[in-house]
Amino acid sequence: MTAAASDKPAWTRKHLLALADLSREEILYVLDTAAGFQEVSTRSVKKVPALRGRVVVNMFFEDSTRTRMSFELAAERLSADVIDFAEKMSSTQKGETLIDTARNIEAMGVDIMVLRHPAAGAAYHLSQAVNCCVINAGDGQHAHPTQGLLDLFTIRERKGRIEGLKVAIVGDIVHSRVARSDLRGLQKLGAHVTLVGPPTLVPRTFESMGARVTSDFDSILPEMDVINMLRIQKERMTASGFPSVREYVRLFGMNRQRLKRCKPDVLIMHPGPVNRGIELAADVADGPNSSILRQVTNGLAVRMAVLFLCQQAAATSSA
Amino acid sequence: MTLLLDQNEMRETLEKLTRAIAGAAPTDAPVAVVGIRRRGETLARRLLPLLEKCGVKAAHYGVLDITLYRDDLTTIGPNAVVRGTEIDFDPTDTWVVLVDDVLYTGRSVRAALDALIDLGRPRAIRLAVLVDRGRRELPIQPDFVGLRTDTEAHHEVKVRLVEVDGVDEVVLYDRSGER
Numbered sequence: 243m244t245a246a247a248s249d250k251p252a253w254t255r256k257h258l259l260a261l262a263d264l265s266r267e268e269i270l271y272v273l274d275t276a277a278g279f280q281e282v283s284t285r286s287v288k289k290v291p292a293l294r295g296r297v298v299v300n301m302f303f304e305d306s307t308r309t310r311m312s313f314e315l316a317a318e319r320l321s322a323d324v325i326d327f328a329e330k331m332s333s334t335q336k337g338e339t340l341i342d343t344a345r346n347i348e349a350m351g352v353d354i355m356v357l358r359h360p361a362a363g364a365a366y367h368l369s370q371a372v373n374c375c376v377i378n379a380g381d382g383q384h385a386h387p388t389q390g391l392l393d394l395f396t397i398r399e400r401k402g403r404i405e406g407l408k409v410a411i412v413g414d415i416v417h418s419r420v421a422r423s424d425l426r427g428l429q430k431l432g433a434h435v436t437l438v439g440p441p442t443l444v445p446r447t448f449e450s451m452g453a454r455v456t457s458d459f460d461s462i463l464p465e466m467d468v469i470n471m472l473r474i475q476k477e478r479m480t481a482s483g484f485p486s487v488r489e490y491v492r493l494f495g496m497n498r499q500r501l502k503r504c505k506p507d508v509l510i511m512h513p514g515p516v517n518r519g520i521e522l523a524a525d526v527a528d529g530p531n532s533s534i535l536r537q538v539t540n541g542l543a544v545r546m547a548v549l550f551l552c553q554q555a556a557a558t559s560s561a
Numbered sequence: 562m563t564l565l566l567d568q569n570e571m572r573e574t575l576e577k578l579t580r581a582i583a584g585a586a587p588t589d590a591p592v593a594v595v596g597i598r599r600r601g602e603t604l605a606r607r608l609l610p611l612l613e614k615c616g617v618k619a620a621h622y623g624v625l626d627i628t629l630y631r632d633d634l635t636t637i638g639p640n641a642v643v644r645g646t647e648i649d650f651d652p653t654d655t656w657v658v659l660v661d662d663v664l665y666t667g668r669s670v671r672a673a674l675d676a677l678i679d680l681g682r683p684r685a686i687r688l689a690v691l692v693d694r695g696r697r698e699l700p701i702q703p704d705f706v707g708l709r710t711d712t713e714a715h716h717e718v719k720v721r722l723v724e725v726d727g728v729d730e731v732v733l734y735d736r737s738g739e740r
Contacts (some may be wrong), residue, residue, distance in 0.1 A: 252642070271642070274642055275642060275643050276644040277644075277645065278628075278642065278643030278644045279645070279648055280645065281645040281647070282629075282645075285680065287679050287680070288681075289679075290629035290630065290679075291629065291630055291674075291675070292628075292629035292630070320629070335736060442575060469576070547643070550629075550643070
């Protein structure tokens with residue numbers, strides 16, 4: 243009796259696979275919805291019945307603590323039942339394929355699958371094979387859309403806008419799905435993105451995606467509104483193309499001296515977990531410019547919004 | 562299209578509604594006025610000064626977003642933006658006047674009651690609506706009503722408020738030809 247029937251639905255997707263798929267309006271709609279969910283986490287009873295009776299399965303084929311917990315808590319705050327699929331104890335170890343595993347799980351009556359997988363495109367592949375909703379929680383080096391959304395949400399919350407902001411993403415860009423999702427989302431919302439890192443980790447090919455690319459971190463510090471420091475994956479440190487830790491810290495680490503050269507209200511972000519003293523000095527990580535913990539808090543609201551919207555779209559399209 | 566209330570009639574109706582609420586308000590419990598998003602929110606805000614004129618000072622004002630409590634998400638379509646509930650007081654032991662624009666099936670009110678009770682245990686909850694259009698699907702009845710009007714399922718009752726729609730009026734549309 244509200245919403246006139248002629249209104250075009252603001253969200254019709256049952257899957258969230260990559261920010262590249264979304265329009266600017268869709269991204270803003272998720273952010274607005276997430277803002278409405280924030281209040282749920284401040285109540286004494288941190289639960290609403292929006293997904294009561296629905297089943298969410300966390301399928302994580304890669305280690306993850308915060309993303310898995312964040313999705314689990316988000317689903318539980320919406321009153322969904324959550325089951326956890328642990329790869330190490332599963333029959334994928336016995337040779338079952340991802341799709342067979344997923345179809346078997348779906349046959350038990352699952353509504354939403356949250357997938358983290360080392361192969362780029364895994365979430366897309368899965369979405370083609372099952373009828374339930376699929377949320378990409380990170381696929382290889384391709385995309386991590388909920389991280390992108392929570393970063394956008396945090397920037398908008400702290401800066402009041404995204405359009406026109408200058409945002410640097412610093413680190414191992416080429417191997418980072420976070421960098422790709424952030425880049426896509428920021429560009430759609432009108433920010434100017436600079437990718438920073440050693441040329442081996444930030445190839446010039448990213449210029450074709452509309453980003454500025456530089457290996458001179460110090461020169462861009464004064465103009466940035468937001469600096470997102472990516473985690474250095476130590477397991478990659480031994481790979482060729484990677485500088486030594488000491489060299490990396492010297493050229494690309496964010497520390498007190500570099501922070502002094504930034505705008506006073508620069509926002510320092512990090513997707514976590516932080517390697518203290520490598521990409522981010524401890525005092526900066528814990529300082530007033532840092533939004534690291536706020537990102538974690540906002541991630542919960544963003545994931546609640548994503549679970550809610552996708553489930554709602556699925557229920558509406560099948561009704 | 563039928564005009565049920567024009568600007569003047571709406572003002573008079575709200576005053577009548579306010580007098581009824583004020584007459585029932587207790588003196589030994591704090592009064593909280595809680596609107597259901599979105600037009601119930603606007604109406605609740607308008608009731609505050611009107612109540613004060615009638616000698617009732619509301620101790621609390623709040624807004625309920627019932628989107629997450631609805632039982633008909635699949636039928637309203639994915640258009641409702643979740644804006645969040647804003648109840649920054651503990652409703653426990655308060656006398657709550659729940660305000661909505663139109664009472665129809667009763668499902669919004671059912672959702673609002675659930676949402677409110679999740680936040681605390683009010684002494685009492687009373688329901689005030691500008692328009693009761695009948696055709697309830699749940700055993701829920703209003704305590705204070707501005708206008709009662711019989712409708713059919715193919716009717717739509719639209720409350721427009723200056724703050725949201727630029728005009729104060731209540732209109733009835735006949736949608737039977739549109740299906």
